[in-house]
Every structure is written in C-alpha cells, then in structure tokens.
Amino acid sequence: MREKKELSYLDSVHRDGKIWSFTLLALIFLFPLLLCVIFQAVPNWSALGKGLIATVPMYWAVGLIEVITYVPMLGAGGTYLSFVTGNISNLKLPVALDAMEKAEVKSNSEEGEIISTIAIATSSIVTTIIVIIGVILIIPLTPILENPVLDPAFAQMLPALFGGLGVVFVSKNWKLAIAPIILMLILFVTIPALNAGTVGIMVPVGVVFTIIVARIMYKKGLL
Amino acid sequence: MTFDVNHPIIYIIVSIIIATVLAQSFYFLIRAYRRALAKGMDKSVLKKTIISSAVFTIAPAISILVGVLSLSKSLGVAVPWLRLSVIGSLSYEMIAANNAMSGFGETLGKEVTDPGIFVTILWVMTIGILLGLILTPLLTKKIQNGMIKLEKSDAKWREIFNNAMFLGMISAFLGFVFCDVYRLWSSENGIFTTIEKNDQGIEEVVQYTSTSGLVPVLVMIVSALIMVLCGVLMKKLKWKWLNDYALPISMVLGMASAIPITAWLGGVIA
Numbered sequence: 001m002r003e004k005k006e007l008s009y010l011d012s013v014h015r016d017g018k019i020w021s022f023t024l025l026a027l028i029f030l031f032p033l034l035l036c037v038i039f040q041a042v043p044n045w046s047a048l049g050k051g052l053i054a055t056v057p058m059y060w061a062v063g064l065i066e067v068i069t070y071v072p073m074l075g076a077g078g079t080y081l082s083f084v085t086g087n088i089s090n091l092k093l094p095v096a097l098d099a100m101e102k103a104e105v106k107s108n109s110e111e112g113e114i115i116s117t118i119a120i121a122t123s124s125i126v127t128t129i130i131v132i133i134g135v136i137l138i139i140p141l142t143p144i145l146e147n148p149v150l151d152p153a154f155a156q157m158l159p160a161l162f163g164g165l166g167v168v169f170v171s172k173n174w175k176l177a178i179a180p181i182i183l184m185l186i187l188f189v190t191i192p193a194l195n196a197g198t199v200g201i202m203v204p205v206g207v208v209f210t211i212i213v214a215r216i217m218y219k220k221g222l223l
Numbered sequence: 224m225t226f227d228v229n230h231p232i233i234y235i236i237v238s239i240i241i242a243t244v245l246a247q248s249f250y251f252l253i254r255a256y257r258r259a260l261a262k263g264m265d266k267s268v269l270k271k272t273i274i275s276s277a278v279f280t281i282a283p284a285i286s287i288l289v290g291v292l293s294l295s296k297s298l299g300v301a302v303p304w305l306r307l308s309v310i311g312s313l314s315y316e317m318i319a320a321n322n323a324m325s326g327f328g329e330t331l332g333k334e335v336t337d338p339g340i341f342v343t344i345l346w347v348m349t350i351g352i353l354l355g356l357i358l359t360p361l362l363t364k365k366i367q368n369g370m371i372k373l374e375k376s377d378a379k380w381r382e383i384f385n386n387a388m389f390l391g392m393i394s395a396f397l398g399f400v401f402c403d404v405y406r407l408w409s410s411e412n413g414i415f416t417t418i419e420k421n422d423q424g425i426e427e428v429v430q431y432t433s434t435s436g437l438v439p440v441l442v443m444i445v446s447a448l449i450m451v452l453c454g455v456l457m458k459k460l461k462w463k464w465l466n467d468y469a470l471p472i473s474m475v476l477g478m479a480s481a482i483p484i485t486a487w488l489g490g491v492i493a
Contacts, residue, residue, distance in 0.1 A: 009258050014364045016254070020247045021360040027240045028309055028356070032345040034236055039226045041338035047326025048343050054322035055351035059315065063354030071359075071366040073388055077251045083359040084244060086310040089392070091283045097389060098279065098470050099272045107385050108370070111264060114255045115272055121252035122276040128245050128308055130284035131291060135304050138292070145289050152438070152485035153478040154286045159439035160477025161283075162396040163446030164470050167454075169393055173386050180391055184398025189405055197314065199399040206398075207391030214387035215380075223383055 009110065010076060013117075017080030024084050062200055069204045073097075075107065077117030085124045089203065090158060094165050095123045101168060158196075176223060180210040226338035228299025237305040244308060275467040282475050287313070294320070297331045302345065311352045321420070323347035330425055400443045403436030414492065432489030441484050446477030 036042065070088055071079050074096060082092040096107075099119035105111040134141055170177040184206055188194045194202065217223045224232065259269055290313030294303035298320070306316050317331075323344040324331045335341045373384070406415040410433035419429045453469035456462050465472075 010367075013251075013254070016250070017363065018360040020250070021356060024240075024243060024247065024309070025353070025356050025360075027243060028349060029353070031236060031240060031305065032342055032349050035233065035338075035345065036342050038224055038232055039230075039338040039342070040224075041226065041342045043343040043346050044327065044339055047323060047340075048346055050326035051319070051323035051343065051347035052350060054325070055319050055347055059319075059351050060354040063352065064358065066355055067358045067362055068366065069392075071363050072370050073392070076363060076367060077255055079359055079363050081248060081251055083355045084247060084309060086307075087283065087287065087312060089396070090312075091280065093392070094470075095276050095279055099276055102275065102466060103268050103272055106382065107389075108381060110262070111259075114259045114262070114264065115268075117251050117255035118259070118269060118272050119276040121248045121255065122273045123280040124248040125245060125252070126277045126280040127284040127287060128241060128248070130281065131288050131304065131308055132241070134285075134288035134291065135300055138295070138300060141288075142292055145285070145292055149482065152481040152490065154289055156439055156442040156478055156481035156485075157283065157286055157474070158396065159400045159443040160446045160474045160481070162393060162400065163443035163477055164450040164473030166393055166397055166443070167447045167450040167473075168470075169386075169389060173390055176383070176387060177390050177394065180394035181397055184394045185401055188398035188400075188402045192405060192409075194399070195402045196399070199395060199402075202395040202398065203392050206395035207388050210387040210391035210394065211384060214383050218380055218383055 010113065013076045013080070013113075017076060021080055021084065065201065065204050069207055073107065074120070075113040075116040077113060078120040081117070081120050081124055085127065087127070089200065090161065091127070092120050092123060094161060095119045098165065098168070176210065176214055176217065179213045180206050183209060226336075226341065228297075228334055228336075228341065229301065233299070233301040237301045240305060241308050271467050275471070278468060279471045279474070282471065282478065290316075297333065297335055298341070298344065299334070306348055310356055311348070315352055316348055319348045319351045320344050322351075397443070400439045401436075403431075404440065406431060406433050406436040409433075430492040432492060434488040435485075435490045438481065438485050438488050438490065441488070442477050442481045445480040445484075446473045449473040449476050 066088065067083070070082070070093065073093060074082055074088070078092065078096055082088045085092070096116040096119045099115050100107055100112050103111070103115045105115050107116065134145075170181070184202065187202070214223065224230070256269060260266070287307050290307050291300065291303045293313070294306070294316060303316070307313065311319075320331050323346075324340075326343070327340060329340075335344065409415060413433045415431045415433050415435070417429055417431070418426050421427050450469060450473040453465050453472060457465050457469075
C-alpha cells in the first residue's frame with residue numbers, strides 16, 4: 001500500500017512538471033515572437049543564422065549533457081524547477097546537496113526528493129524576488145553593485161562556494177574523493193583551454209570517472 | 224509602436240512570464256511541503272531547509288543582479304531581467320548576444336536602437352539555450368526510471384553511486400579553481416599576456432600578474448577553513464544553529480577575502 005502511494009507522488013510530480021515545463025517553454029519562446037509583432041520588427045535572417053550557428057552547436061550539446069548529468073542528482077521536482085530557472089551547478093544543485101546533507105536524507109529516497117524540491121523551489125523564489133527588487137531599485141543600486149571594490153568578490157563566487165561545500169563532501173567520502181580530485185587538478189592545471197567556460201563539460205567527465213573508480217573500489221572492498 | 228529597449232510593454236510581458244516562473248516554484252514548494260507532512264517528516268527540518276536555502280541564495284542572487292545591470296546597458300533592463308530569471312547565465316547571454324551582433328558586423332556596447340537588431344539578439348539568446356528545457360519534460364522520467372532500475376540491485380552500492388556522482392561534480396569545480404595556476408610558469412617578468420574577448424566580443428590583449436591564478440585557490444582555502452572552523456564551533460560549543468548557516472557564512476567570507484587577496488596577488492594589469 002505504502003509503495004503504491006509513493007509511486008503516485010512521484011508520478012504526479014512528473015505529470016505536473018511536464019505541464020509546467022511545456023507552458024514555460026511556450027511562454028519563453030513566445031516572448032521574442034510577441035516583440036516582433038508589437039514592434040513590427042523582422043529579425044535579420046542572415047545575422048540570425050550566423051548567430052545561431054555560432055551558439056547552438058555548443059550550447060545544445062551542453063544542454064543534452066546537463067540533462068543527463070543533473071537529473072539523477074536534482075530529483076524530479078528539482079529538475080523541472082532548475083531547468084526553467086537555470087544557474088544549476090552554481091546555485092540549485094549546491095543548495096539541494098547542502099539541504100539533503102543537513103536533513104540527513106538520501107537523494108534517492110522520497111524524503112530526498114521532497115527536501116531537494118523544497119530547497120530548489122525556495123532558492124528559485126528568493127533569486128527571482130531579489131532580482132525583482134533589484135530591477136525596481138536599479139537606479140539607487142547601480143553605483144553600489146558596480147563599485148569596482150566589489151568586483152573581485154563576485155568574480156570569486158564559485159571558489160568560495162565550492163571551498164565550503166568541498167569540505168563537507170570530501171571529508172565524508174575522502175577515500176573516494178582522492179582519485180577524481182587528483183585527476184581534475186592535473187587536467188585543469190596542465191590544459192589552459194579548461195576554464196570557466198568549459199568547466200560544465202568537465203562535470204560529466206568527473207562524474208563518470210568517479211563512478212568507475214567507486215565501482216572498482218567497491219568490488220575490491222575498499223569502500 | 225515605436226521601439227525602445229525600455230518600452231513599458233516589454234516590462235509587462237516580462238512580468239507575466241516571471242510571475243509564471245514564480246508560480247511554478249510556489250506550486251512545487253507547497254506540493255513537496257504537503258507531501259512531507261503527510262509522510263510525517265519533522266516540521267522543524269522543513270522549516271530549516273527553507274531558511275537555510277533562502278540565506279544561501281542571497282549572495283548568488285545578488286551576483287545575478289549584477290549580470291542584469293551589465294547587460295542592461297545595451298539591451299535595456301526588461302530583457303536581461305527575463306533572460307537571467309530563466310535558463311541561461313550571464314556568460315551565456317553575453318556570448319549569445321555577441322554572436323548575434325557579429326552577424327551585423329557590430330559589437331555589443333551601446334544601447335540597441337534598431338528593433339530588427341534587438342529581436343535578432345533575442346531570438347539567438349532564446350533558441351541557443353532552449354534544449355535543456357525541451358528535453359526535461361521528455362527525458363526526466365525515463366532517466367529516473369533508469370536510475371531506479373540501476374539502484375535496485377544493491378543498497379550499499381546505491382549509496383556509493385550517489386556519493387560518487389556528487390563527488391564527481393564537486394571535483395570538477397575544485398579542479399576549475401586551479402585553472403589559471405599555470406600563469407605562474409607561463410609568464411615573463413611576472414606578467415602573463417593573453418588574448419581574450421571583452422564584453423563587446425572584441426578580441427584584445429589582456430595582461431595578468433603571474434600570481435593572479437592563485438587568487439581563486441586562496442579564496443577556496445579561506446572558505447574551506449571557515450567551514451572547518453564552523454564544524455569545530457558546532458562540536459565544541461554545541462552551536463547547533465550554526466549548521467544552517469555554515470555554507471552561506473563560508474561562501475560570503477570567502478568572497479569577501481577575495482578583495483584583499485586580489486589586491487595582494489593582483490589580477491588584470493590595466
């Protein structure tokens with residue numbers, strides 16, 4: 001009986017998630033179309049073509065990789081929310097990980113699904129509201145936020161985030177963490193092409209490598 | 224209608240879309256919360272999850288706001304507001320906008336006044352990142368079912384598998400922190416010279432100090448040490464409340480430490 005009930009919650013999340021995703025997909029796609037109609041503007045087809053050729057191959061490949069990599073980590077509700085509001089690796093996933101860690105729930109349980117959804121939904125709401133407030137107060141806020149003194153702080157957000165998060169996860173699984181950290185250090189230090197723009201591509205590399213290492217260590221009884 | 228990047232009608236449409244985004248978040252939040260209560264999960268755990276997720280989000284959200292400001296100079300406020308509230312990121316939107324502009328043989332710098340150019344940029348930004356949102360409703364359930372099958376085999380392996388996924392992700396970002404360390408040995412007379420695209424998509428020569436690549440490394444170490452300190456304080460002084468704020472505290476103090484560290488080790492040389 002209980003098993004059946006749990007399935008139905010997850011199934012309803014998938015059903016509603018699909019409806020929301022398609023609705024927002026339509027709205028996001030309609031936006032440029034509406035502006036074309038309202039301002040009677042036609043895109044410049046050759047510039048549009050060139051722009052798309054330069055953008056789509058890279059970012060659609062990243063999109064495919066992201067869906068496959070992040071869905072298992074975000075859970076169902078978290079996925080439907082995160083792929084609408086974005087900022088997955090630098091905000092939504094760390095928020096969900098931290099919340100599941102503190103609530104002491106496993107990401108593959110229904111409790112994990114619930115906590116991850118609550119964390120990501122809260123984070124999306126707070127982000128959206130802060131940006132709304134910022135847009136309303138844009139004139140008084142501009143000189144503060146664009147103060148060059150603060151530039152280095154915003155530039156170093158990712159190292160500051162993953163320093164703290166790294167301590168939590170590495171200390172709990174240090175045996176398993178050694179190999180992937182060494183691999184990534186070597187790759188990022190020796191290959192100059194790996195930088196902020198390409199770190200997203202290295203995430204699935206790190207994930208697959210760590211799973212393989214984990215499997216070997218598990219089979220050998222090292223974990 | 225006469226076009227203007229800050230035309231009220233653009234704000235109205237953007238507000239409607241963002242209201243829908245908010246509605247989706249509230250919908251899933253309430254659904255999950257109710258389900259948690261029905262399952263008998265502890266209310267205080269749920270409350271803590273909400274509070275600490277909200278606190279954690281403040282600093283990253285402000286940095287997203289900074290992104291809206293920097294794009295607003297060419298595209299007005301409404302479009303960056305929408306684009307950075309939905310899928311994408313500042314770096315993506317910059318690249319997409321510049322790719323569209325280069326089709327006109329121009330660069331993104333001053334305010335766009337031609338509606339044709341404006342909608343062209345907007346189409347490139349929109350379509351360029353749409354795949355994730357198209358694929359999630361189609362693939363999420365399939366991927367999850369695949370995971371469930373994979374996990375059914377062995378309970379212990381299931382837990383290790385999950386930890387391995389998260390560690391793999393974290394290790395990629397820890398590696399990324401070291402991505403500019405090579406400037407130390409690729410510099411001449413303490414100056415590292417490279418060619419980069421600026422905000423307008425124009426390639427230009429940029430010079431960094433050779434030690435600039437160590438800035439993110441030190442920031443990460445500061446943040447990690449503060450996290451360790453939080454852990455010690457929680458254990459020794461029984462400050463349990465600190466648990467909810469340890470991550471945002473270490474992140475914000477890490478970011479703050481970037482200001483003196485950058486002043487010390489240098490960054491871009493003008």
